[in-house]
Amino acid sequence: MPEPIAAASVTESASGRKHRAILAAAEEMFLRGGYLGTNMDELAALSRVSKQTVYKHFGSKEALFVELVTTMTDAAGDRVHNEVADPAEASEVPAYLRAYAERQLDVVMTPSLLQLRRLVIGEVGRFPDLARALYESGPKRAMSSLAAAFGRLDEQGLLSIDDADVAASQFNWLVMAAPLTDAMLLGDAALPDARARRRHVADAVRTFLAAYGPRD
Amino acid sequence: MPEPIAAASVTESASGRKHRAILAAAEEMFLRGGYLGTNMDELAALSRVSKQTVYKHFGSKEALFVELVTTMTDAAGDRVHNEVADPAEASEVPAYLRAYAERQLDVVMTPSLLQLRRLVIGEVGRFPDLARALYESGPKRAMSSLAAAFGRLDEQGLLSIDDADVAASQFNWLVMAAPLTDAMLLGDAALPDARARRRHVADAVRTFLAAYGPRD
Numbered sequence: 001m002p003e004p005i006a007a008a009s010v011t012e013s014a015s016g017r018k019h020r021a022i023l024a025a026a027e028e029m030f031l032r033g034g035y036l037g038t039n040m041d042e043l044a045a046l047s048r049v050s051k052q053t054v055y056k057h058f059g060s061k062e063a064l065f066v067e068l069v070t071t072m073t074d075a076a077g078d079r080v081h082n083e084v085a086d087p088a089e090a091s092e093v094p095a096y097l098r099a100y101a102e103r104q105l106d107v108v109m110t111p112s113l114l115q116l117r118r119l120v121i122g123e124v125g126r127f128p129d130l131a132r133a134l135y136e137s138g139p140k141r142a143m144s145s146l147a148a149a150f151g152r153l154d155e156q157g158l159l160s161i162d163d164a165d166v167a168a169s170q171f172n173w174l175v176m177a178a179p180l181t182d183a184m185l186l187g188d189a190a191l192p193d194a195r196a197r198r199r200h201v202a203d204a205v206r207t208f209l210a211a212y213g214p215r216d
Numbered sequence: 217m218p219e220p221i222a223a224a225s226v227t228e229s230a231s232g233r234k235h236r237a238i239l240a241a242a243e244e245m246f247l248r249g250g251y252l253g254t255n256m257d258e259l260a261a262l263s264r265v266s267k268q269t270v271y272k273h274f275g276s277k278e279a280l281f282v283e284l285v286t287t288m289t290d291a292a293g294d295r296v297h298n299e300v301a302d303p304a305e306a307s308e309v310p311a312y313l314r315a316y317a318e319r320q321l322d323v324v325m326t327p328s329l330l331q332l333r334r335l336v337i338g339e340v341g342r343f344p345d346l347a348r349a350l351y352e353s354g355p356k357r358a359m360s361s362l363a364a365a366f367g368r369l370d371e372q373g374l375l376s377i378d379d380a381d382v383a384a385s386q387f388n389w390l391v392m393a394a395p396l397t398d399a400m401l402l403g404d405a406a407l408p409d410a411r412a413r414r415r416h417v418a419d420a421v422r423t424f425l426a427a428y429g430p431r432d
Binding site: 034115118119120121122123124125128131132134135139163166169170173174176177178181182184185186187203204206207208210211212 | 250331334335336337338339340341344347348350351355379382385386389390392393394397398400401402403419420422423424426427428
């Protein structure tokens with residue numbers, strides 16, 4: 001007799017709830033106490049599951065942190081890269097680029113993602129997989145997506161780009177590097193306000209278009 | 217009777233030697249073990265001085281680390297910003313910018329400075345003064361110096377710059393952001409080789425000059 005579908009889905013849902021509860025506790029504890037400062041007994045207690053359940057779901061403390069990094073960074077990436085139509089004509093390109101950049105800044109410059117980034121950078125020697133997970137789901141994904149968009153815009157004559165990967169890297173860092181470095185080194189107090197972000201993005205897009213705007 | 221000059225200078229020199237020995241031990245131990253992982257008794261032993269002498273020279277563990285950050289970053293900055301004559305005509309500007317950028321990459325992308333940077337980023341929540349010291353002697357000094365140079369080049373008609381601070385920040389990050397982020401997140405194995413650096417710098421300078429080259 002086949003297993004009742006409802007029972008299977010209840011089981012899966014209970015397991016899924018535990019999975020999410022553990023990840024939520026991991027986010028709270030790792031971001032506050034750091035990787036080494038997080039105790040797995042306390043993490044299980046905060047998740048309201050047994051330590052055995054934590055290890056059944058995630059295998060190890062390091063694997064749990066890798067999944068936390070991937071989950072948080074992927075969720076942020078989804079918010080940046082949600083479906084946006086390409087611009088239809090050259091006059092729409094500056095606004096399209098500014099909107100992308102402002103969305104990316106809004107998403108990346110949140111205290112929890114910034115703290116995650118500081119944490120994995122501080123631990124890159126001991127736990128290189130953590131930082132690599134953040135790199136792949138974060139800047140690498142952003143730049144791949146940008147390179148693909150720039151390739152399409154070049155084909156349509158809306159941008160003029162020889163090497164889409166170089167252009168994507170330059171655009172990404174013209175936008176992200178200054179605010180991200182300030183936040184990494186000066187803390188959340190250095191986060192630019194909405195007006196400063198808009199001005200910063202406008203400057204970045206202007207410089208990018210001077211190099212990659214459509215040929216007349 | 218005045219104190220003998222020779223004796224004073226011997227005293228000062230012995231004290232200076234101790235000062236340097238403590239800083240050298242601090243560099244070795246902090247970069248290897250992290251801030252919290254560094255033990256002041258072991259640091260005194262490695263410096264071949266008493267722990268009392270360490271505290272007499274530096275006051276506290278945190279003050280010692282701030283001085284280490286400042287000393288290392290200042291020394292690096294001195295190597296980037298050593299006297300280089302401004303270019304005399306427009307045709308020399310691209311080579312001048314490339315030489316500056318390559319020098320900056322060579323100096324900043326060294327394993328000890330990168331590890332120092334990872335360390336202070338990881339500890340910015342607990343010890344904000346460490347990261348602030350690196351920021352002031354590092355990116356902030358670099359961008360102030362660049363902004364001053366760009367202001368002079370604009371006056372001479374060799375660049376065309378409205379806001380020298382914006383241009384300096386954009387130049388700095390077009391050059392530094394990608395290799396620095398790769399190194400922060402992927403470790404020293406991601407350091408670009410000499411050929412990749414030259415290509416990266418040439419791309420950065422080309423984009424910068426498209427935006428800020430002299431008006432025809």
